[in-house]
Amino acid sequence: MIDVDMLLTWGAAYKKVQKEEIIFNEGAQSSFYYQLVEGRVRWVNINEEGKEFIQTIIEPGECFGEFPLFDDEPFAASAIADEDSVIIRLHRSTFHQLLKDNPDLHFAFSKLLTQRLRFKFLILKELARHNPENSISTLLQYFKQTKKNICTKCNKINLTRQQIADMTGLRVETVIRTIRNLQTKGLLKINKGKVYC
Amino acid sequence: MIDVDMLLTWGAAYKKVQKEEIIFNEGAQSSFYYQLVEGRVRWVNINEEGKEFIQTIIEPGECFGEFPLFDDEPFAASAIADEDSVIIRLHRSTFHQLLKDNPDLHFAFSKLLTQRLRFKFLILKELARHNPENSISTLLQYFKQTKKNICTKCNKINLTRQQIADMTGLRVETVIRTIRNLQTKGLLKINKGKVYC
DNA sequence: ATCTGAATATGATATCAATCATATCCTCTT
């Protein structure tokens, strides 16, 4: 999102996190802007029974946990390293100054928030239809279009059935069966368990 | 959102719309900033079978259809007048200039986008649990906290069971039965069919 | 090549919301 060199100039610091390490918790107060440099981070809500709902999977270059910077409320979800990762953090006040000094960057952030909202609009309306085939194929199509969680060379989806389940509120078995059905209908391909679309 | 006098100074124009009149359609290109002055507007996705999914119900003072202004994509949902309403429109380019001239206003919009995202995060994680009681009580609690779609004096929810159904992807009968159950549990009150919480 | 753990696969059954049908209530109009 923001150029790493620029972040460093403004005093940002790198941080290494191990797989499954919690970067921040839902409900906690925030004082940093976070951006992923290397690895993968999932942004999740965990309910009382410990079940995770994945709001977004963050890939290198993307920011995360930005809500509190704009509205002063606590984190809306927890960020957990999905694999060993490197993140870069910038102090909240510095981030604000950076936006004030760079109106274009502020517009870029408005665009980012808008795109995240669009994704939520899309997923929400599909989930409301209670049709697994629709939900899953819409999700995969979105990933293909935005080149997220997908190999840009071979179109292999870099997500397990469990992760797709955790993004849609479905169960693994349902996701597995639905993806099989989508293959039968010729809407995607499965090779050694991996999904290509 | 933006002060009406300020909007008028910058050349905005009023427009009256009748109940059920379509203000803009999902997928169409946009050239305006929209704000509701009087009445009520629902922001909806309509699927192939004609079933509506209500993304948000807009109340006086709120803006709507702002996504295209920030990311140049088409409307993500249609806006329909829920009752006879008065809206005010400002040209896209003027809106941009207004934000550039007023950094504080731009920050206020970032906050608005963030709050809308938080709402989507909240609803999405609840819907994913497939538990009508949870979904509905979370939704009503949110409306109570944010003073939306509720009478601030008597806590009467200004939504029909059908509208709650269209916001959660449930069916009217399920919403009716669930709200009854919530009353039995003492979580809300029903008087002559109206919900108080 | 073999082992191991994670991921995928598949069958059987249970469960809860959708669906369909119909009745009652509430509010507004005349």
Add this chain to the structure above:
DNA sequence: AAGAGGATATGATTGATATCATATTCAGAT
């Protein structure tokens, strides 16, 4: 006070996904 239309209510049945159990495949390590 009566009528009309929309909203709420409620019972019966269906159907799709969750759940539970277990098997198979795959990728990486030794």
